[in-house]
Amino acid sequence: MLRRHSLVLGAALPLWFAPRPAHAAELGGGTITVEIRLANEDGDFVVPSAEDFRNFFNLAHCQCGTEFAARMNLENAPGAVPNEPVEIWAGANCDDFLDPARNEKCEQLDGFREIEDLRTPKERLISARSLMFPNQATCGAEENTHWVYVLIDDDQSNNEPENVFQAEVFFDTLGPPAPENAQASPGEGAITVTWDLSQSGASDISSFQALCWRADGQPAMISHEEPDFETAASVCGAPVTPRWARASAFAGYAMPGPDAMPGPDAMPGPDAMPGPDAMPGSGGDDIVLDPSLVCGTANSTDTSLRIGGLEEGVPSHVVLVAIDLAGNPTAVDLGEVEPRDVVDFWEDYNQRGGHARGGFCEIAPASGTTRGGGGLAILVFAAAAIAIARKGLARDKQ
Amino acid sequence: MSRAANVAVAVIAGGLILGTSAARAQPGQWRALSEPAEPVVPRSVWGFSLSGGPYLPDVDEEFGGGTGPFEAMFGDGAGFMGLLEADYFFLWPGGQLGAFISAGYFQTSAAAFATDDAGDILMGPDGPIRSAGDTTTFHLLPTAAGAIYRLSVLDEQLSVPLVPYGKLGLAYYLWWATRPDGSVSEAGDGGCDVADPTCDGNRASGGTLGWQATAGLALRTERIDPDAARNLRNQLGIQHVSLFIELTYANIDGLGQADRLHVGDLTWFAGLGFQM
Numbered sequence: 207m208l209r210r211h212s213l214v215l216g217a218a219l220p221l222w223f224a225p226r227p228a229h230a231a232e233l234g235g236g237t238i239t240v241e242i243r244l245a246n247e248d249g250d251f252v253v254p255s256a257e258d259f260r261n262f263f264n265l266a267h268c269q270c271g272t273e274f275a276a277r278m279n280l281e282n283a284p285g286a287v288p289n290e291p292v293e294i295w296a297g298a299n300c301d302d303f304l305d306p307a308r309n310e311k312c313e314q315l316d317g318f319r320e321i322e323d324l325r326t327p328k329e330r331l332i333s334a335r336s337l338m339f340p341n342q343a344t345c346g347a348e349e350n351t352h353w354v355y356v357l358i359d360d361d362q363s364n365n366e367p368e369n370v371f372q373a374e375v376f377f378d379t380l381g382p383p384a385p386e387n388a389q390a391s392p393g394e395g396a397i398t399v400t401w402d403l404s405q406s407g408a409s410d411i412s413s414f415q416a417l418c419w420r421a422d423g424q425p426a427m428i429s430h431e432e433p434d435f436e437t438a439a440s441v442c443g444a445p446v447t448p449r450w451a452r453a454s455a456f457a458g459y460a461m462p463g464p465d466a467m468p469g470p471d472a473m474p475g476p477d478a479m480p481g482p483d484a485m486p487g488s489g490g491d492d493i494v495l496d497p498s499l500v501c502g503t504a505n506s507t508d509t510s511l512r513i514g515g516l517e518e519g520v521p522s523h524v525v526l527v528a529i530d531l532a533g534n535p536t537a538v539d540l541g542e543v544e545p546r547d548v549v550d551f552w553e554d555y556n557q558r559g560g561h562a563r564g565g566f567c568e569i570a571p572a573s574g575t576t577r578g579g580g581g582l583a584i585l586v587f588a589a590a591a592i593a594i595a596r597k598g599l600a601r602d603k604q
Numbered sequence: 605m606s607r608a609a610n611v612a613v614a615v616i617a618g619g620l621i622l623g624t625s626a627a628r629a630q631p632g633q634w635r636a637l638s639e640p641a642e643p644v645v646p647r648s649v650w651g652f653s654l655s656g657g658p659y660l661p662d663v664d665e666e667f668g669g670g671t672g673p674f675e676a677m678f679g680d681g682a683g684f685m686g687l688l689e690a691d692y693f694f695l696w697p698g699g700q701l702g703a704f705i706s707a708g709y710f711q712t713s714a715a716a717f718a719t720d721d722a723g724d725i726l727m728g729p730d731g732p733i734r735s736a737g738d739t740t741t742f743h744l745l746p747t748a749a750g751a752i753y754r755l756s757v758l759d760e761q762l763s764v765p766l767v768p769y770g771k772l773g774l775a776y777y778l779w780w781a782t783r784p785d786g787s788v789s790e791a792g793d794g795g796c797d798v799a800d801p802t803c804d805g806n807r808a809s810g811g812t813l814g815w816q817a818t819a820g821l822a823l824r825t826e827r828i829d830p831d832a833a834r835n836l837r838n839q840l841g842i843q844h845v846s847l848f849i850e851l852t853y854a855n856i857d858g859l860g861q862a863d864r865l866h867v868g869d870l871t872w873f874a875g876l877g878f879q880m
Contacts, residue, residue, distance in 0.1 A: 391736050394716065394784050398737030512737055514785055548716035549725050550740035552781040552808035555673040556791035561666060562865035564807040566778075 233369060236283025238292075238324055238356050240373040243275040251275035251329060261436070263377035264532040268338050268345035270442035273331040276354045276373065280324040288358075292318040293367075295355040296332055297340040301370045303359075312355075313340035321358060338377045347380040382530035383407040385414065390524045390540040394548040396514040399502070399526055399540065403509060410530045411506040416513055417525040418501035421542075425499050426522035427515045433497035435527055435535035440497050495527060495535055516545045648700065648843045648879035651691035655848070655875025658682035659710050661744060661779075661867040665857070676732070678712045678742065685710040685744070687873060691752055700754040704771060706747065713741040716784055738784035744867055746854070748775040748816055765827045767846065771818040777856045777867045780809035812856050812864040820850025822877060844879040 243251035297312030313336045358369035383404035391398045413434045418426035438444035504511040521544040527535045660682040664672025685708050693702030715734035717725045726733040750773015758764040783789045789808040796803035825845045826833030836842040851872050858864025
């Protein structure tokens with residue numbers, strides 16, 4: 207699924223699809239181009255932008271087995287080419303027929319009976335999982351490069367294909383590093399989330415987002431923010447939990463001194479935290495990163511996020527999500543936080559009995575407490591200034 | 605004013621003088637004995653200045669001794685206030701007499717106080733506990749207008765490049781305080797909840813009238829490099845460039861009105877002035 211990015215052919219894209227003819231002589235100087243295409247909102251397979259390309263080959267699309275298209279076309283070939291079958295493979299080193307581990311690294315897909323079939327462009331739909339994790343039922347977590355191969359074994363020797371054409375795909379199913387020391391603190395109609403950037407892998411972060419929901423599961427606030435991440439649930443509705451990081455969060459006010467801080471025993475230790483497949487707070491059910499619960503977004507270099515517009519006294523469950531360049535999320539559960547009223551300067555001033563009132567009227571204030579000195583002073587001052595100015599101007603004229 | 609600001613002012617003034625001096629300098633130039641005397645510098649009619657200095661609004665004055673709400677929230681350290689001023693001179697009784705108008709800006713921020721379930725401020729061993737991320741800010745926009753007198757005779761007749769001056773004027777300081785969400789704060793009269801429609805709110809925005817007096821000393825820099833000063837005069841119409849420091853007493857308490865926020869201070873400013 208193409209996300210909200212525009213479909214613009216990036217300048218770097220041709221490098222991704224560069225064919226590698228091994229023995230083009232058998233095709234009479236012709237070549238078979240292999241081009242990766244992704245479905246747009248209308249379901250048509252088109253050449254993606256570099257950003258769309260990067261965002262597609264992530265964990266969510268692997269888990270969903272989302273299909274992309276490999277478009278193949280025989281170009282610049284003479285009138286007749288050998289009548290050989292065309293094999294299509296996905297994986298790594300699929301052109302090495304003698305590799306005993308080939309079937310573990312490669313998955314064979316439906317090919318074509320003969321090369322002539324590609325005289326007009328043909329598309330084969332390929333599952334993202336088949337390319338990233340060939341012949342495997344689950345998706346791992348790694349960053350790697352695989353290829354879509356078009357192989358022609360002229361002599362049917364099964365030793366080495368005489369013609370190899372391929373398109374390269376870099377994929378990323380490894381979630382980003384979790385933000386460190388993440389905390390959620392209550393504020394006035396708000397929750398402030400703070401964290402430290404991870405020392406490793408921070409360059410892979412594209413953004414941070416917070417998700418908030420109430421005890422009844424409803425969004426804590428009305429937000430129109432789009433999710434920057436993708437999960438299997440959001441892509442295909444699959445009940446797959448995202449990668450969770452162990453939270454180091456303590457939801458509370460920063461206390462003034464170390465003596466006032468809760469001891470280590472009072473903090474949720476790693477052992478008390480749930481594993482990656484289950485999160486607390488929903489009666490044992492898995493918490494899915496619901497895109498409708500996004501309540502705030504921060505840039506990749508930010509270390510804090512203020513979530514405003516929350517109802518005071520109503521606790522909200524907060525999750526901080528780090529998102530990498532491919533859209534993979536890593537979530538940290540920060541537990542429930544209840545926005546509370548705070549006392550600002552003006553409220554404190556009034557609570558202490560300050561007499562001042564707001565307003566700009568000086569001549570006749572509504573409170574009736576004036577003695578009229580302000581207005582009189584202005585009039586006297588203005589009259590004196592005008593008199594002096596007139597005297598000065600008169601002297602200049604003389 | 606901070607040390608950095610002082611340095612910045614000095615650099616600007618020095619740059620102006622040195623820059624114009626370099627533009628004028630020509631190798632081999634010499635001044636003939638018969639060259640006519642320096643023309644009389646025309647009277648300056650307009651003056652402009654840019655200055656800054658420490659400021660601590662005297663909000664807590666009405667609370668007598670001890671720590672008032674301003675100090676409790678923002679601390680007892682002064683913040684920085686920047687000022688712009690324009691002068692117009694129309695009489696020259698041994699110096700320059702005229703009128704001035706000025707405006708400036710000051711703000712200070714702090715994390716608001718956290719509260720417990722009852723709405724009371726949470727207290728820790730070192731005082732109120734702050735709610736990180738909930739910033740409350742106090743803004744001050746001072747304006748003033750009044751009379752200014754510059755005793756320029758020292759420079760013009762005795763060649764002492766110092767100009768003592770004084771200013772006296774009316775002031776109107778606009779102020780406002782904001783909540784953590786950036787909106788203007790509001791407190792309920794008698795402690796009522798402003799969310800209650802029957803509660804009279806007291807919004808934290810207003811103005812306070814007062815008066816202020818200033819005594820200052822300006823150093824006219826043109827005697828450091830007379831040729832550069834001549835270039836400034838001829839090319840830009842600037843008669844004098846001055847570095848100045850001044851002491852200001854601002855009594856901004858509403859001039860007798862009891863319900864005005866006190867925002868005056870006794871403080872100093874330093875800056876750079878131009879006269880045209």
